[in-house]
Amino acid sequence: MDNKKILEAGEIASKTVKYAKEIIKKDVPLIEIAEKIEEKIVELGGKPAFPTNLSIDDIAAHYTPTYNDETKAHGLLKIDLGVHVNGFVADTAFSVDLENSEENKKLIETAEQTLENAIKITKKGTKLNEIGKTIQETIESEDFSPIINLSGHSIEEYDLHAGITIPNHDNGNTEELDKGLIAIEPFVTTGSGKVYDGKPSGIYHLIDEKTPRTTIARKVLNFIQQEYKSLPFCQRWLVNNFGTKALFAIKQLEDNGNLHNYPQLIEASHKPVAQAEHTLLIDDEVIITTK
Numbered sequence: 001m002d003n004k005k006i007l008e009a010g011e012i013a014s015k016t017v018k019y020a021k022e023i024i025k026k027d028v029p030l031i032e033i034a035e036k037i038e039e040k041i042v043e044l045g046g047k048p049a050f051p052t053n054l055s056i057d058d059i060a061a062h063y064t065p066t067y068n069d070e071t072k073a074h075g076l077l078k079i080d081l082g083v084h085v086n087g088f089v090a091d092t093a094f095s096v097d098l099e100n101s102e103e104n105k106k107l108i109e110t111a112e113q114t115l116e117n118a119i120k121i122t123k124k125g126t127k128l129n130e131i132g133k134t135i136q137e138t139i140e141s142e143d144f145s146p147i148i149n150l151s152g153h154s155i156e157e158y159d160l161h162a163g164i165t166i167p168n169h170d171n172g173n174t175e176e177l178d179k180g181l182i183a184i185e186p187f188v189t190t191g192s193g194k195v196y197d198g199k200p201s202g203i204y205h206l207i208d209e210k211t212p213r214t215t216i217a218r219k220v221l222n223f224i225q226q227e228y229k230s231l232p233f234c235q236r237w238l239v240n241n242f243g244t245k246a247l248f249a250i251k252q253l254e255d256n257g258n259l260h261n262y263p264q265l266i267e268a269s270h271k272p273v274a275q276a277e278h279t280l281l282i283d284d285e286v287i288i289t290t291k
Contacts, residue, residue: 001157005088006181006281010289012046013083013090013279017290020079026098027072030054031065031236033079041083049082049089050160051203051234058267060147060187060275062201067239076104076272080185084231087158091183092290093277107144107188107274114138114146114186115276122184123286127174132167135186145193147273150265152184155279158229181289183279191271197263202235204250204259216245217252232262 019040024033034052041048051064057075065071080093095111097104117138118131131152139146152166166184167173206224220238227233238246253259267273281287 001181002086002088003281005085006090007287007289009046009049009083009085009088009090010279012041012044012085013081013092013290015044016040016081016083017092017094020081021094021096024073024077024079024096026074029069030071030073031069033073034065034236037079037081041081046083046085049084049091050232051237053078053080053093055080055264055273057272058191058270059198059264060150060195060267060273061265062203062262063264064201064203064234065236066202067236067244074098076101076107076274078273078275080275080277082160087229089155089160089181090279090290091155091160091277092279093185093275095274095276103190104272104274106142107190107272110139110142110144111186111188111274111276114188115184115278118184118186119278119280119286119288122177122280122282124177124179124282124284126177128165128167128177129170129173131184132173133170135167136169139186139188144188144190147187147189147193147195147267149194150185150187152182152277155181155183158231160231177282179283181279181281183277185275185277187273187275189267189271189273191267191269191273194268195265196268198266199264200261201264203232203262204234205232206230206258207260208258210256210258212252212256212258214249214252216242217249217256220246220249221253221258
């Protein structure tokens with residue numbers, strides 16, 4: 001682990017969140033928000049660790065605009081962004097209410113308070129289910145539900161979900177945290193507290209490097225290997241680099257088994273969802289890298 005690069009990525013993420021909060025307004029096209037956020041990350045000296053997620057209402061996660069997306073910002077909007085510096089990642093998220101809705105505002109406040117409470121008890125040696133219990137109790141005390149089949153995660157170099165799951169409820173896992181990098185991300189809803197897989201998101205990661213048949217697919221595969229390695233990327237980024245012929249290449253790469261396409265994650269009872277997230281570097285002390 002390179003703590004210097006981890007902290008640098010976190011600082012860029014924190015500055016990008018401040019910028020994002022300034023530019024997000026109702027009816028601004030999602031594609032404009034996503035591209036401005038990603039451009040800001042690069043301007044500040046990082047690279048996006050994954051496509052900016054802009055998930056509205058009952059879409060809990062994994063919505064990023066397509067290259068020709070016409071969706072405009074509205075509802076309860078969750079902004080989940082990531083920064084990497086040479087593969088060392090910061091992952092952070094916040095939610096905004098674009099409808100002046102008291103319920104949305106309360107969901108957002110609860111998500112933020114839940115994250116704060118979870119961070120307070122997190123240190124080397126904390127049991128994973130203790131974090132989950134704190135998250136669950138904080139959310140349920142406001143008569144909301146945690147989304148129990150979404151979770152935080154450990155992070156390693158060029159690996160966003162590195163094996164350890166940070167639960168959003170008391171799942172009975174008494175494994176203790178060791179030194180390392182984790183993201184805690186509670187999701188709060190008025191709904192049933194579970195998500196299901198929706199339609200494909202156009203967010204991908206590389207799962208196999210076997211050679212595809214066509215020249216354009218090979219060219220795009222080589223670009224993915226060089227530019228993103230094992231981190232997620234999206235259709236929009238490839239179209240920005242290769243034009244719409246990238247769409248043909250993506251189809252070829254999917255058919256060839258090179259890519260995993262993440263599904264959108266939808267709240268099962270179609271109720272709105274709020275999210276909050278920070279990345280924590282756990283050593284002898286705990287540093288919130290994205291604060």
